[in-house]
Amino acid sequence: MIDFHCHLDLYPKPHVVLDECVKRNMYVLSVTTTPSAWNGTSALSQRAARIRTALGLHPQLAHERRAELPLFDRYLSETRYVGEIGLDGSPELRKHWNDQVYVFNHVLESCAASGGRILSIHSRRATTAVLDCLERHSAAGVPVLHWFSGSRRELERATNLGCWFSVGPTMLENAKGKALAVAMPRERVLTETDGPFTTNDGRPMFPWEAERAVLDLATLWRLSIEEARSQMTDNLRKVTSQLPGGAPLR
Numbered sequence: 001m002i003d004f005h006c007h008l009d010l011y012p013k014p015h016v017v018l019d020e021c022v023k024r025n026m027y028v029l030s031v032t033t034t035p036s037a038w039n040g041t042s043a044l045s046q047r048a049a050r051i052r053t054a055l056g057l058h059p060q061l062a063h064e065r066r067a068e069l070p071l072f073d074r075y076l077s078e079t080r081y082v083g084e085i086g087l088d089g090s091p092e093l094r095k096h097w098n099d100q101v102y103v104f105n106h107v108l109e110s111c112a113a114s115g116g117r118i119l120s121i122h123s124r125r126a127t128t129a130v131l132d133c134l135e136r137h138s139a140a141g142v143p144v145l146h147w148f149s150g151s152r153r154e155l156e157r158a159t160n161l162g163c164w165f166s167v168g169p170t171m172l173e174n175a176k177g178k179a180l181a182v183a184m185p186r187e188r189v190l191t192e193t194d195g196p197f198t199t200n201d202g203r204p205m206f207p208w209e210a211e212r213a214v215l216d217l218a219t220l221w222r223l224s225i226e227e228a229r230s231q232m233t234d235n236l237r238k239v240t241s242q243l244p245g246g247a248p249l250r
């Protein structure tokens, strides 16, 4: 089971969630929202071989935290994974657009200058702007667009730019999300939850609930559950081997 985008450090009891992920042999990409969260969050999963921590600066916090960019650059050598980063074009964040673009471009430049990273990217209401940035910084690494919600045309452009996609149960609840998942290149799709920001029955969704996305993708792609599962495992191996220096996944 794979959750390629969740916020382990933001659950009320991170250690309990982490222990359960380890018990279930899960692969987890634990993303962070600020560089100052890096030390604490990466320490959380230090002994869990299948849990990786990504260094991030969330677009919704860009205006408050752009002074943490030197910290971002300092910690970047400690990880092959960067996220959550990106742009958010929601109306309430429009006034901070310039800060968002500044931070996202800085992060992509730093990643390019240090050999590239696997990038977990937020693109809500900002798909075209995100793709424009990625196109300009093609050496930044392997972009994984988390919870993609753009148009079909933007999906096609993202695919042509080499993007990957991480897809969760909430995205697959509506017709638009389903149609996008059907149109995605299935050899470049991973499952995620975005917990604890997503909920199930009024409580935060747990990483192992990414299983629901596997079942939904199996249905949408007309595969057996076993086929969908092994597609995800193959995809995880492939994406993590895109950059040099990665430990082999077991």
Ligand code: MN
Pocket (backbone or CB within 6 Å): 005, 007, 084, 194, 197
């Ligand atoms: Mn997130």
